[in-house]
Amino acid sequence: MKIPGNFFLVGLMGAGKTTVGRALARATGKTFYDSDHEIEARTGVRIPTIFELEGETGFRGREHDVIAELVAMKDIVLATGGGAVLNPENRANLRRGGFVIYLRASVDDLYLRTAHDKNRPLLQTANPKQRLAELFEARDPLYREVADLVVDTSRQTVQHLTHQLLQQLEQKAYAHRQA
Numbered sequence: 001m002k003i004p005g006n007f008f009l010v011g012l013m014g015a016g017k018t019t020v021g022r023a024l025a026r027a028t029g030k031t032f033y034d035s036d037h038e039i040e041a042r043t044g045v046r047i048p049t050i051f052e053l054e055g056e057t058g059f060r061g062r063e064h065d066v067i068a069e070l071v072a073m074k075d076i077v078l079a080t081g082g083g084a085v086l087n088p089e090n091r092a093n094l095r096r097g098g099f100v101i102y103l104r105a106s107v108d109d110l111y112l113r114t115a116h117d118k119n120r121p122l123l124q125t126a127n128p129k130q131r132l133a134e135l136f137e138a139r140d141p142l143y144r145e146v147a148d149l150v151v152d153t154s155r156q157t158v159q160h161l162t163h164q165l166l167q168q169l170e171q172k173a174y175a176h177r178q179a
């Protein structure tokens with residue numbers, strides 16, 4: 001069955017938005033986009049460089065513009081940046097433009113998945129696990145606010161998650177579009 005519409009993935013750094021999003025796009029025949037990658041492609045530099053040159057505010061402005069453009073597309077899977085939900089306009093755009101999936105994971109798992117990677121400026125602190133815990137507390141309500149579906153990703157392989165998502169989306173996304 002062809003599942004109609006757009007799927008947008010939200011969640012913290014390390015939740016698996018990029019990894020699961022790519023697999024979900026392949027499985028559904030949709031085009032995959034990643035707002036972080038799109039910003040890097042357009043600016044020609046990595047995200048830490050944008051934070052250094054323009055600060056988080058500059059990055060958020062670029063993120064807003066890219067998301068506003070992408071949500072208007074048809075039949076895509078979009079992995080959003082972990083902080084995309086901070087902006088109320090982004091939240092409204094995501095809700096308007098498609099079916100929103102919150103990939104949720106424990107702080108322990110998020111830490112294990114992101115510890116090796118230097119490309120996340122917000123985690124380049126003395127205590128990245130503590131930072132992840134703070135971000136989790138501040139953002140979990142925002143992810144929940146925009147989500148049509150919440151999926152717990154802890155102790156689940158990407159393959160299993162994709163399979164599970166496909167099953168749920170075949171039911172829920174269809175009903176969502178008809179509502």
Ligand SMILES: Nc1ncnc2c1ncn2[C@@H]1O[C@H](COP(=O)(O)OP(=O)(O)OP(=O)(O)O)[C@@H](O)[C@H]1O
Nearest residue numbers: 012013014015016017018019081082113156157158
């Ligand atoms: N369910 C999972 N189980 C184990 N490892 C995972 C799982 N999901 C993702 N990973 C791994 O965790 C790391 C981070 O995943 P990914 O880059 O997809 O997260 P993200 O949500 O896109 O983060 P960001 O917001 O920083 O872009 C990757 O190395 C990925 O392979």
Ligand SMILES: O=C(O)C1=C[C@@H](O)[C@@H](O)[C@H](O)C1
Nearest residue numbers: 013036047081082083120121
């Ligand atoms: O959680 C965040 O605020 C971020 C997550 C990443 O996806 C990037 O968008 C950037 O590193 C900021």
Ligand SMILES: [Mg+2]
Nearest residue numbers: 017018036079
């Ligand atoms: Mg990502």
